[in-house]
Amino acid sequence: MAEPAGAVEACEHPQLDPYPVARELGDDAALTDQLLSPLWTRSKVWWVLFAISGLLALLFIVSATYTVARGIGSWGNNIPVAWAFAITDFVWWIGIGHAGTFISAFLILLGQRWRASVNRLAEAMTLFALVNAGLFPILHLGRPWFFYWLVPYPATMKMWPNFRSALPWDVAAIATYFTVSLLFWYTGLVPDLAAARDRAPGRVRRMVYGIFALGWRGAGRQWRQYRVVYLVLAGLATPLVISVHSVVSLDFSIAQLPGWHSTIFPPYFVVGAIYSGLAMVLMLMLPVRRIFHLEDVITRQHLDKIAKLILATGLMLAYSYMCETFIAWYSGDQFERYTYLFARPQGPYAWIYWAMTAVNVLVPQLFWFRKLRTNVVVLFAASVLIWAAMWAERFVIIVTSLERDFLPSSWHFYAPSWVDWGLLIGSIGVFFVLFFAFLRWVPFVPVSEVKRLRFEVRRKAKLEIALAGEKPSEALPEARLRLTEGER
């Protein structure tokens, strides 16, 4: 009988967290209601936030329209700095996306069941980040209306894309990544949509959720097939997430530009991506947890674990910084040395370089301490800092390398225009418009997974009690407590 790994082992997983879902929850019905009620309860706060992000999104639309109408000249770009904000934003957003897939796919393979409460949120973040990431490369084209020329299609003139260039790889990678993330996300969503269908007030809601639930019945056969496919998708998404940012990094490392032409880029970019993504997951999770009173679903355990991941990826990133600088010096190549030892640390944008290095290397060090790992304020502050610093990192890599390359005669400073800023800030607006819509209309905590998790925890507790033998009264109060909850 094909019992996919992870799924079952996880239940006896030694490190299985004692209480990933806390005690203060009622029975399954109550739990379901608590998790689904946001879908049909009005909220002023929500409207305010939605309106604000709507305005920012408008800024994006204005800037984008202006860019297409007037030309890239409305940006600050020049020769030599032909790539700047737009590409920075692109790499930044796509990097952020990675954490979602990481949490939902990676951790399921590693049997980290605690992910259950947060993966839906993280996956949604991935999708919306990808929407932005997809927009920037197109806007960035000199003639955006021809973006489809990067796609291989049988044109009458036999004009094909050039697959020696990294940009068509990008197209393939991003398209695939978005599709797979969407499928993965939707698959996970189906049982909860069914729950929403069966719980929602009002005929209209029932019908809408009903349609999207595709007629899910929670039959044993369905669950079995579902389990298999979900794991396969996770198995596909995991190498994919690594390939995507590797490909993005190749956009730079296949060039011979000092500061781009580096062999450590793929791992370096992937780590940085997950690092920044985790920061944003925290950024989103903390307010949601507070607003919807999910302290019992998204527990301090979750915060603690994500903080640990940030620390880990942060250390890897710090290592990458050291490594590339050392290699630049060790290579003895005068151009490499100039870029890493002068242009960045002493050039016109030195302040950004030092700021981002400081934040990305030092801030995660806070998370050596459990107290700080579970302190909501510290976590939020840290994640915002990292989130911004990772944008700065991409800016430094792209702009400072271009500003000063081989011939000093062509060196020139870069300064962004209001359109550049409009697109950056606007894209954040776009993200939040989508995100708030998601919170409002989609079950943002995987209800069925939480229930299953609770059930397994309970069963395990029983087991412990049974093992404890005749005297249930003295048997592990902790476990008993959980047991009673479960059966209340």
Add this chain to the structure above:
Amino acid sequence: MSDELRHGYWRSLAELLGAAGLREDALREFPPGVDGPPTGMSRRAFMKLLGASAALAGLGACTRAPEEKILPYGRQTPELTPGIPLHYATSMVVGGYATGLLVESHEGRPTKVEGNPEHPASLGAAGVYEQASVLQLYDPYRARSAREGRTRKRWEDFARALGTMPGAQTGGTGSGLHFLLRPTSSPLTATLIRRVRERYPEAQFHFYAPFDGRTGPVSSLALLGDALVAQHDFSRARVVLALDSDFMGSGPFSLRYARDFAARRHSGISRMSGAGPGPGMNRLYAVEGMWSPTGTLADHRLRVRAGDVAAVAAALLREVITLRGGSAGAGAAHVQGALEPIASGAPAPRRWVDAVARDLVDTAGSGIVIAGYDQTEAVHAIALALNAVLGNTGRTVWYSASPIFEHGEASHDLAPLVDAMRAGEVQTLVIAGGNPAYDAPADLDFTQALKSVPHTAYVGMYENETAAACRWFAPESHYLESWGDARAYDGTVSLIQPLIAPLYDTRTVDELLAVFAGPDRAGGTSAHSMLRESWRDRAGGIFEEREWEETVGRGLAPDTQLERRTPSLRWSALAPLLESARLTGGIDIVFERDPRVYDGSFANNAWLQELPDPITKVTWDNAAVMSPATATKLNVGTGDVVTLSLRGRELSAPAFVLPGHADDAITLRLGYGRDGAEEVARGVGVNGYQLRTRGAPHVDGPVKVERVLAGGSAERHELATTQMHWRLQGRAIIRQATIEEYRRDPDFTGAQSTQQPSLYESYDYTKGDQWAMTVDLSKCTGCGACVVACQAENNVPVVGREGVLNSREMHWLRIDRYFTGQEDEPEAVMQPMLCQHCEKAPCEYVCPVNATVHSSDGLNEMVYNRCVGTRFCSNNCPYKVRRFNWFDYNREIAETVQMVKNPDVTVRERGVMEKCSFCVQRIRRAQIAAQLDGRDVKDGEVVTACQQACPTRAIIFGSYTDPDSDIVRSLLEKRSYTVLHELGTAPRVRYLARITNPNPALEGEA
């Protein structure tokens, strides 16, 4: 429609795009105040409408062929590219002297100017003014109709009105009738002037140009007894001493001089490196304050203020006379005394003076001492004396009457005219060309004087400052619309024939004079008929149609050089002239002709405005240029606005700190700060003429320099330079060696010329044509002719000041300028940088849509139609020679300006990359021609625009599969190397290392 008819060029993108939002944007990107005054918009709107209406009129005219029969250039010479649309020979007059040109005409539409290979002043080369002049023809801001006051008139009305002006009435004596002309060498004009004088005995003619080079004739008048100009033969000069003379970069005959000097230099390099016959390498000493293109080629450059050049020259003369001893001639001995006081103050190292004097004496008879065109009588006199003492006179140097009419005479002084005007003696003043209201000496206050003249008429190409000050105005024809003649510096009579019928209701100066002179014997008043008549006269009545056609076809009358004269020197006359040699304390100010807008007459030419200054690389501006030491003393930096106070006059200008500039001196290029109706020129830079006085047109001082403070901090004005960094960072981009080192180690560039190893098997580049180019750094003066030529040939757009400030200039070919050596005594090196057409091009493999690929004959092709504008290619181009169309530059230009576009080259749309194509349109045309004759393309058949324009022949182009070709000879020179060779890009452009010929006696000196 009206939207399409935008005004021609713009100073800021904000202005160009008109959108208020974007103007703010521009201001945000760049310091406020940089942009033009926002109040300009309404006026600008008006100008647009004006331009629109007249542009349409122009279009109607443009396809019409001139009534008079014009003749295509018949004779084929090796320099000529066959197969190109008709070429017509004509001449362009700058500063009174003619340069012979061949103008390419597409369907009666002149689009490109080349040099006339047969013309002594050109030899096939064409400078920046000639190259850019074709744009001036289509300038939408040219005056289009005559006017009286504010009311529009026709030329005929104007002519009639002239006839009624006091002094000009028929039968009148001409008293009170004054003419102010540009100095002219035109035989026709001379004839007409004579006839006017016959008719109006009391009419007076005056000539004025801000740079008339009359100091030369004046000094020779004293020393040689006649107003003569010095002629030089640089092909025979072993040692050249340039006394503040930019003989290769500017002034009459500079194209020819550059060609001769470079040819000699090159054969010298080949011979001394054992690679060929020919004379030895020449040596160039330059004494100058501000870098000149000539100075950058100098083997030894002495950095002294323009005002101290005379002293250095005197010191040299004294030394030379001592060394020559008896052979110097009797007179020479007793000028020593007169030289002493100046010479003793010469700011030149003793060792330098000795060495140079010794060198001059050793090469006596085959050296040249040349004085700056604008330098004082003293310097000219000393140069004259030096050449005499050294026995160069009669060999490498001789004299001839000045081709300029009445040159060196009183009529060339503006002061008498102004006095007469003030005294009310001038009833009628007819100004033909020039722009005295703008460029006359400040102390004469010409504009004020003009008010006291009851009747004023001005004929010029633009409604400029002078036009504004005159009651009557009538538009003048561009030379490409005109019949006429003029003399080259050596006297060769050159023809001016029109390429196109006048676009607007315009006439030439000769036709203006004809109004007063009346019809000639043949009854003609049109320039064409008068021209033929005057030629018939000169030919003594017998004048065959065939000869005429022959002459017009060639564009010049052969063997019409002025006779060589070598009168003996009157030593006694030397001393008084030396009084004009001055050594002042304090800070000098030096007024210079601008290498781009000349005296301001080309200020409305956007190509020239955007052409970087050869040395400072500043565009769309002039600046107070000073040395680092002086800047430190004054505590100013580049871009700080300073006030220059001189004799109670004040002027604010941005400072520019330039290594290698003389200390305690400020160089101010003239021709900017225009206030006429020329939209492009208006408000660009500052007007130095406001400080320039009659007494000291070249050097003046002491000038007080103060930083302008705006609210505590220094007021700043960002200068739009195309090159921010001038250090080489120890990178082997420029290779140079002395001739000695080169002889000792001919392979010193070896490491940078071999093929790099590669994992890939390389494509076969041995068959068919395989195009390649070499650029000789020993010859490049950085004059910029190639840049403008490329711009004209390849329809390269102009981006305006904001564009340059944001490093968005579109030039396919740029000239990088680096300083080497010590900070205080640097050497300047020029490096033309263009697409290197790498065989392993980094730009190609990163293009996602195959928009840039490689051709089988080795061209790095750019497929505009396929480009989507990812700009990855530019990021990956180590030479950063790719240009991006940030905006739709070509949709915004006036229809007249669209007429200048080369129909053989795609006009690029917004959002696509572009770059040097090795003039692929010329290559393909030649290949087609060859194919039709069933032969291979001959060497020299394909000439790129830059190569054709280059005065020094620093650029060689051709197919290396032809073993017996210039390109192969050039590629095989040992000193050739590729830039950034270590990247393995395998460029098709190779540079020939710069070889200098320093004087061994000056080891370790600059």
Add this chain to the structure above:
Amino acid sequence: MLFSRRERPRLLAEFAAPEEMSRALEALRAAGYRELETYTPFDMPRTTPALGLRRPRLPWIIALAGLSGGIVAYWIQWFANAWDYPLNVGGRPVNPIPAFIPATFEGTVLAAALVAFFGLFISLRLPALWHPVFEIEGFERATIDRFWIEVGGVQSDLDARELRRIVREAGALRVVPLGREGT
């Protein structure tokens, strides 16, 4: 025979707790019932064996899809750059294998993922917005907090009574025949 094979009734039992349901399931299986199906709000892997399902074929199909996706992806690149319109691009070879790997990989993943997703719903005959069980009043709690067992292959009324006993012992709240209102 009381019922024809076609009209053979299918009974459904509702449970409040997952433990009870699985207990009932085991019992039914022990009693020899083979046509079993469960309806649960969340996945209960441990109950799957009791349903006696065949090994799923889908993973193999997905693997095959991935493989062909990769092949197609590489073929497109080779056809475009090396066969249909070869160009000299920067002096690089027309068929640079390393450069074609990234897109090939993405093609593999994309094809596999699409087949996995659509394969899932096709194999489950979804979407099917209506199903007989939805007619059972109160069944909607099957996605919330109730656990159902569906039993088929009930031979006779005797069987049915037997079956009712088993599930009631296990703690079923009620037993209803599919399609008819049960007691």
